[in-house]
Every structure is written in C-alpha cells, then in structure tokens.
Amino acid sequence: xKSIKEINQKIREGNxxxxxxxxxxDLVSELGVEKAAKEVDVVTTGTFGAMCSSGVFMNFGHSDxxxxxxRVWLNDVxxxxxxxxxxxxxxxxxxxxxxxxxxxxxxxxxxxxGKEVTLRAISKGTxxxxxxxxxxxxxxxxxxxxxxxxxxxxxxxxxxxTNSSNQILRTYMGTLxxxxxxxxxxxxxxxxxxxxxxxxxxxxxGTRIFLCGAKGYVIGExxxxxxxxxxxxxxxxxxxxxxxxxxxxxxxxxxxxMYVGIGIPIPVLDAEMAKATAIRDEEIWTEIxxxxxxxxxxxxxxxxxxxxxxxxxxxxNGEEVRVSPLSSxxxxxKIMKELKRQIEAGEFFLSAPVERISKDCVLKPMRLxxxxxxxSVMTPAITVEPETSVEEASKIMIQKGINHIPVVKEGRLVGxxxxxxVAKAVAMKKVGRVAEVMTRKVITTMPDEPVxxxxxxxxxxxxxALPVVDAKRRVVGMVTSEDLSKLLAR
Amino acid sequence: MMLQLKFDPKxxxxxxxxxxxxxASALLNIIRxxxxxxxxxLVVEVEEGKAEKVVEVLKSYGVEVHSIKxxxxxxEEKCVHCGACISICPxxxxxxxxxxxxxxxxxxxxxxxxxxxxxxxxxxxxx
Numbered sequence: 001x002k003s004i005k006e007i008n009q010k011i012r013e014g015n016x017x018x019x020x021x022x023x024x025x026d027l028v029s030e031l032g033v034e035k036a037a038k039e040v041d042v043v044t045t046g047t048f049g050a051m052c053s054s055g056v057f058m059n060f061g062h063s064d065x066x067x068x069x070x071r072v073w074l075n076d077v078x079x080x081x082x083x084x085x086x087x088x089x090x091x092x093x094x095x096x097x098x099x100x101x102x103x104x105x106x107x108x109x110x111x112x113x114g115k116e117v118t119l120r121a122i123s124k125g126t127x128x129x130x131x132x133x134x135x136x137x138x139x140x141x142x143x144x145x146x147x148x149x150x151x152x153x154x155x156x157x158x159x160x161x162t163n164s165s166n167q168i169l170r171t172y173m174g175t176l177x178x179x180x181x182x183x184x185x186x187x188x189x190x191x192x193x194x195x196x197x198x199x200x201x202x203x204x205x206g207t208r209i210f211l212c213g214a215k216g217y218v219i220g221e222x223x224x225x226x227x228x229x230x231x232x233x234x235x236x237x238x239x240x241x242x243x244x245x246x247x248x249x250x251x252x253x254x255x256x257x258m259y260v261g262i263g264i265p266i267p268v269l270d271a272e273m274a275k276a277t278a279i280r281d282e283e284i285w286t287e288i289x290x291x292x293x294x295x296x297x298x299x300x301x302x303x304x305x306x307x308x309x310x311x312x313x314x315x316x317n318g319e320e321v322r323v324s325p326l327s328s329x330x331x332x333x334k335i336m337k338e339l340k341r342q343i344e345a346g347e348f349f350l351s352a353p354v355e356r357i358s359k360d361c362v363l364k365p366m367r368l369x370x371x372x373x374x375x376s377v378m379t380p381a382i383t384v385e386p387e388t389s390v391e392e393a394s395k396i397m398i399q400k401g402i403n404h405i406p407v408v409k410e411g412r413l414v415g416x417x418x419x420x421x422v423a424k425a426v427a428m429k430k431v432g433r434v435a436e437v438m439t440r441k442v443i444t445t446m447p448d449e450p451v452x453x454x455x456x457x458x459x460x461x462x463x464x465a466l467p468v469v470d471a472k473r474r475v476v477g478m479v480t481s482e483d484l485s486k487l488l489a490r
Numbered sequence: 491m492m493l494q495l496k497f498d499p500k501x502x503x504x505x506x507x508x509x510x511x512x513x514a515s516a517l518l519n520i521i522r523x524x525x526x527x528x529x530x531x532l533v534v535e536v537e538e539g540k541a542e543k544v545v546e547v548l549k550s551y552g553v554e555v556h557s558i559k560x561x562x563x564x565x566e567e568k569c570v571h572c573g574a575c576i577s578i579c580p581x582x583x584x585x586x587x588x589x590x591x592x593x594x595x596x597x598x599x600x601x602x603x604x605x606x607x608x609x610x611x612x613x614x615x616x617x
Contacts, residue, residue, distance in 0.1 A: 048570065050610070174574045175608040182577035247570055249610035257610075259570055312576065312585070324577035326610075328570045330590040 004202075004352045007041050007267050011346055018042045018265075018343045020336035021191040021277060028278035037274035042343055042350065043266045045193040045277075046210075046335035049186055049327030050249060051260040052172065053152035053223060055091035056108055056238050059144040060119065062086055063136075068129035069121040073097070074107045074138075076118075085129055089149075092248075092258035103256030105248035108148075111140045112212075113243045146238035148211065152222035154262050156194035156230040157286045160185035160309060160323075162301055162316065165292030170253025174326055176291055180301075180316045183288055183323045188332045189281040189306030193264035194230045196277045202267050204353025209234060210263030210339045213242030215348065218264075218357075226361035234262065245335065261331060263339040267350050281306035288314070294453050296365060374454050375447040377487055378468045378477035383408045384417065386435035393434050394422045404465040406475045407438050413473045416442045418465075444469045445479060455484050491541050492521070492601065496554035497530035507532070510547045516540035521600045533558065533601050560617040561599030562606065564592065568613035575605035575614060 010016040017040050019027060024043045028036045058079070060069075068085040071078065076096045079088035092105035107117055116137040125132045140146055162183045163169050163176035170176075174184040189195065197203045207218040216236025225231045245261035268274050284306045289298040304314055310329075313320050342348035383406050384393050393405055397419055407415035415438035425437045445454040445466040454466055458481050468477040497506070502525065511518055517540075522533040536544045541557075548555050561583070571592045576584045583598035584605060606614045 049572070174610070175578060177578070184574065184577065247611060250612065251610055252607055259572070259610075322577040322582070324575070325573040328572045328590075329586075330571035333590065 001270050002041065002267070003269070004267050004350050008349045010041055011343055011349055014344075014346060016041050016343060018044060018340045020333070020340055021045045021196055021266075022333065022336070024274075024277045025190065025280060028274060033271045033275045033278070036278070037268055037271040040268045040274065042340075043196060043268060043277040044263055044336040044339040044343070045191055045196045045266060046261070046263040046332040046339065047154055047188045047192045047327060048245075048259060048261045048331035048335060049155075049188070050172070050251070050257045051150060051153045052093050052257045054148065054150035054258050054260055055089055055104060057087065057089050057145065057147045057149055060086045060088070060138065061142070061144050063131060063134055065131045066129050067121060067123050067131035067134050068126055069134075070123045072119065072121040074117045074119055075102070075110070076120075077102070077104050077107050079104075081121075093256055095256060101250045101256070103248070105256050105258035108238070108258065109243060109246060109248040111146070112238065112241050112246065114139065140239055147235055148216070148238050148241070149219075149233075149235045150222075150260065151233050152224060152231045153234050153260055154193055154222070154232045154264075155187055156192060156198075156228055157189070157284055157306070158186040158229070159286055160288040160304065161291050162288050162321070163292045164290045164299075164301075167292075169291055170251070171291055172251055172254050172257070173291065174251060174324060175253075180319070180321055183309070183314055183316070183321055184326055185286070185306075185309045185323065186326045187286075187306070188327050188329055189284050189310060190279055191329070191332055191336065193262065193266075194232070195279055195284055196266050197273070198228065198276060198279070200227075200230070200357045200359060201273065201276075202269070202353065203232070203264055204357050205355040206351055206353050207264065208349070208351040209236075209265075210245075210261070210335060210342070210348070211236035211241070212246040212261050213244070214238075214240035217351075218353070221357040224363060225358065226363040227359055229361075230357075232262075232357075245331075259328070259331075261335050263335040265339060265343060265348070265350055281310055288316070294456070295450075372451045372487065373447065374445050374449045374451060374468055374477075374479055377451060377483045378447065378479045379483065381406055381467060381475045381478040383475055384434055385409060386414060386433065386438070388434045390417075390422055390425050390431045390434055390437060393417050394419075397422065402478075404467075404478065404480070406442070406467040406478070407434055408475055411474050413442060413444065413467055413469055413475050414438075415440045416467060442467060444473075446470070447476060451479075451484055451487060454479055455481075458484075491536060491538055492558040493534050493536060493541070493545065493548075494556040494558050495530075495532040495534060495548060496556075497525070497532070498552070498554075499528045501552045502526070502528065502530040504551065506548065506551045506553055507534070509551065510544055513547045514540055514543040516544050518544065522602060535600070558601060561594050561596035562601065562603075563615050563617050564594055565611075565613040565615070568611045570611055570613075572610065574608055574610055578604050578608050580604060 079090035094104040096102040161173035222231030247259040465480040519535040
C-alpha cells in the first residue's frame with residue numbers, strides 16, 4: 001500500500017519509478033501483480049484522438065468605450081456569448097461562416113501556435129456598454145484567460161463503425177466504404193486512461209492530468225459517461241498548451257473537430273491498481289455497428305476486442321475487412337513518455353481525487369413527441385410495366401398530375417420513369433417502351449422509415465420522390481418532396 | 491511500372507491504348523482515367539520488361555508519357571499517424587511501422603488518390 005502523498009514525496013526525492021501503460025503490461029506478466037505493485041509507483045496512460053466535445057472559454061478584456069458582445073466571431077467562426085460582456089466559449093466543431101473546412105479547432109490551434117486571429121463583435125449597445133461594433137486582431141498573449149474546458153473527452157472505449165449500405169458514407173467515424181468495405185474505430189484501448197482504472201479509484205474530480213501539453217484537471221465525469229464507455233470532463237490553460245499535442249482536423253463530408261492529447265498518471269497504490277493497469281487489448285470489448293442504418297439504434301454487426309481492431313483486419317460475414325484506427329497510438333505513446341519524463345524530472349505531481357466519478361451508466365435517449373414515419377405521409381402508387389409505352393406513361397402522368405411512376409415487373413420494383421425521362425425520350429425521338437428510358441437504379445424508402453431519413457435520401461441524390469417498398473421490393477406507395485414539405489409546413 | 495499518359499485533342503480521339511497493347515504485345519492496366527472530348531489523362535500500369543516498348547509505341551502516336559516514380563506524399567509535419575487512410579487504400583499500400591507510424595509502400599501505391607480525400611489532417615497529396 002502506498003499513498004499519493006508518499007508517491008509525491010518520491011517524485012520530490014527523485015527516486016520515483018514510472019512506467020508507461022505499454023511497459024506495465026509486460027512488467028506485470030513478468031513480475032506478477034504483487035511484485036509489480038511494489039516496484040512501480042506510477043503508470044502513465046495516454047490517448048490522442050478526435051474529441052468533438054471540446055472548446056475554450058476566453059475573456060477578451062474590455063475595449064474603450066466598452067462593448068457587451070452579443071455575437072462574436074474569431075476568424076469568422078462564431079463563439080457563444082450568452083455569458084458576461086467579453087466572455088465567450090469557442091467550440092471546436094463550430095464552422096467558419098466562410099469555409100466548410102475551417103472551424104473553432106483551427107482558431108484554437110492558430111492561437112496556440114502564437115498567431116493572431118481577427119475578432120469581430122457586435123452589440124445593440126447599452127447604457128453601460130455603449131459600443132456597437134468592434135474589429136481587432138488578438139493573440140493568445142492579449143487575452144486575459146483562455147481556459148480549455150471540454151465536456152466530453154477520453155472515451156474509455158467506443159463503438160467501431162462499418163457500413164452495410166451500397167453508398168459511401170462520410171461520417172464522424174471517417175469515410176466508410178460501401179458493402180462492409182472497411183471498419184473504423186476510435187480509442188487507444190489498453191493504454192487509454194480510463195481502461196487502466198476501470199473502477200475510477202484514482203481518476204476523479206481534481207485529478208491532475210496532461211492536457212495538450214499543459215497541466216490540466218479532471219473536473220467531473222464527461223457528458224454521456226456510461227461505463228464501461230466512460231468519459232471525462234477536463235480543463236486546462238490554453239496558454240500553456242503545445243501545438244504538437246493538439247490538432248485541428250476535418251472529417252471530409254462531416255465537419256471540423258480537434259484531436260486532443262490527454263495523458264493521465266495512475267498511482268499504483270496497491271496490487272489491485274497494478275492488476276488494473278495490466279489490462280490488455282484482448283480484454284477490452286466493444287461492438288462494430290452499422291452506419292448504413294441512419295437511426296439512433298444502429299444494428300450491431302459483431303462484438304470485437306481492441307486487439308482484433310488493432311490487428312488491422314476483422315472478419316465480417318466470412319470476409320476479411322480492413323480496419324482503420326482514428327486515434328493515434330503513436331501520439332498516445334509520445335504523450336505517455338512525455339508525462340513519464342515530467343514526473344521523473346519532478347515537474348509533475350499527482351493529485352488525489354476529491355470526489356469519485358459515477359460507476360453507473362445513465363444514458364437516456366432524447367424524448368421525442370412522435371416519430372413521423374413514411375407510412376403516414378405516403379400516397380398510393382400508380383405503377384406501369386416495362387412493356388408499357390412511353391406515350392401511355394406520359395398520359396398517366398398528365399391525368400394523375402404526377403411526375404414519377406415506379407415500374408414493376410411481376411409485382412417487384414424494377415425501375416422508375418419520370419416526366420424528365422419522358423421529355424428526354426421525346427427529344428431523342430426514342431418514344432418506345434418504358435423499359436428503354438426508365439432509370440433502373442431506384443432509390444427507395446420503406447414504410448417504417450422516419451420521414452427525416454427519406455428527406456435526406458432525396459436531398460443527397462437530388463431527387464424529388466421515392467417509391468415506398470416492402471421487404472420483398474413490392475411497391476406499396478410513393479412519397480414525394482411535396483408530401484414532406486407539407487408535413488414540415490404544418 | 492506506372493506511366494502517366496497525356497492526350498491532346500488529336501490523340502484523345504484514337505484508340506491508342508488498344509494499339510499499344512497490340513503493337514507492344516503488352517498488358518496495360520488502367521489505374522486512373524480522365525478522358526474528355528479535348529484531352530485525356532491516364533495512369534497505366536505496365537509490366538516492367540515491356541515498359542520500354544510500350545513507351546516507344548505511345549510516343550510514336552503522339553502521346554505525352556511520363557513515368558511515375560513517386561507514391562502519394564505524406565506531410566510529416568501534418569500527419570499525426572491516426573491511420574484513417576489505411577483501410578481506404580484499395581491496394582493495401584499504407585500501414586503502420588513498428589512504432590505505429592503511418593508508412594506508405596511507394597512501390598504498391600497506384601496513385602488513385604482515395605487516401606488524399608479521407609485524411610483528417612490533409613497530410614496526403616499526390617505529387
């Protein structure tokens with residue numbers, strides 16, 4: 001048994017034994033739990049990955065005459081100002097109003113790199129704050145406080161992603177290739193902080209941590225904290241951070257985020273902690289879920305452990321599928337080594353948590369009044385057959401006032417013909433059978449799909465109607481963009 | 491080896507790839523193609539022993555030929571070694587070294603550019 005006080009005394013005296021989490025696994029295998037607990041004082045853990053729930057509170061100082069900033073932008077990225085006059089919170093995922101590939105994370109990184117950013121603020125003006133507008137350049141040195149406060153960081157483990165659909169998907173889990181083309185996963189597994197203290201004995205409110213190169217603190221459990229998918233809320237002084245341990249990133253087709261580097265020292269208080277820090281990737285399980293289904297409850301494709309994920313290949317439906325990490329194990333290792341160095345050099349002392357974080361999972365879905373399904377907005381479909389003449393199809397369109405007719409053969413959907421196809425056929429003097437001009441690759445929806453998903457399909461493919469099909473691809477109705485806009489207008 | 495072929499308004503209209511296949515009796519594997527009415531650009535893979543003959547035939551028809559030696563380039567400053575690119579590469583040319591750093595196998599790379607578009611750090615580029 002050792003106390004944190006004793007460990008700090010050893011740091012002061014310069015006879016501390018620190019190992020990284022990677023080193024600890026082998027050490028425990030070699031020495032056994034008891035002996036390792038005696039020998040090792042601190043295990044450094046680390047993670048470096050995309051952490052969208054991050055941002056910085058800033059206090060810009062007062063101008064003369066002063067302004068109560070109602071809206072403020074830094075390099076055209078808006079920060080939240082619903083707090084005091086010259087305080088603002090800049091979130092990493094907030095997009096620039098000028099570019100899709102620049103956001104809050106970029107502004108924060110530029111500030112840490114010592115660059116100036118343009119601040120623009122507006123206000124309606126008050127008796128105490130008469131100024132209505134301000135434009136100036138600021139750097140990290142100029143502002144009073146810049147405190148990084150991240151509501152959710154350092155996910156203990158995370159669900160891996162794949163894609164069963166036939167479309168390429170651009171997600172926050174990276175680019176997912178169609179037909180189970182790849183798998184992506186986040187988190188660093190056995191070296192990640194919370195996996196090395198799964199009972200949250202030493203990581204709690206007040207634990208001193210390494211945050212992007214600065215000393216930071218755990219300030220509570222993170223949002224969506226749900227053990228063993230635990231998370232942390234952390235803070236640290238941006239002015240002390242180093243650009244090499246943070247990085248603005250763009251997930252193509254999704255948005256901006258920030259790669260945040262976190263290191264947490266785990267005191268080896270007893271054999272139990274030595275055992276906890278010996279955890280291996282093989283023991284850390286998660287699920288691969290299917291992003292091809294754009295619902296809250298995405299289907300689980302299979303259970304996997306981090307050793308399988310890190311091997312670079314997993315098997316799905318009998319086929320080998322390649323795996324991409326999204327977190328950087330290399331950078332996590334670098335952070336663990338840097339934290340180890342700081343402790344050994346007497347630059348970093350451990351702190352005991354003043355309060356434990358919850359071991360219970362409370363994760364409620366958002367309560368919605370009602371989920372509108374396609375079934376409730378679809379209209380009966382009028383169909384034609386491939387052998388029907390284009391002329392006949394065009395007559396139906398005019399009579400019924402519709403622009404889309406699903407084409408069915410033996411009850412199954414085989415194509416769709418639109419008024420545009422008819423116009424094209426006339427222009428090209430190909431007014432023969434429907435089969436010759438119809439579109440064969442039809443984007444469809446199902447009766448129990450939420451209308452938002454149907455709307456997203458139309459938007460993505462730039463079309464204005466979807467045939468509604470059942471599991472056997474029998475057409476049971478049609479839904480058009482007009483049906484949906486009527487719904488939204490109500 | 492990998493060849494980059496540029497076609498002008500004249501050459502783009504002729505079936506030059508077929509002619510090169512027949513005349514050099516070599517197999518050409520088209521890796522990338524962008525062909526319009528006025529110009530075209532192709533990247534083809536040719537077996538090492540036949541490359542010289544293929545280049546000769548292509549040039550005789552007026553095609554501009556460059557051999558590609560460099561693979562996709564990784565910016566060491568920008569790359570954080572996350573590995574998002576690894577599973578995207580169709581030919582498994584990207585992987586980790588022993589220290590978990592991202593490495594590109596330059597001889598395997600087919601210049602498709604898939605990885606360039608998925609890198610969260612914009613650290614990859616085609617030379």
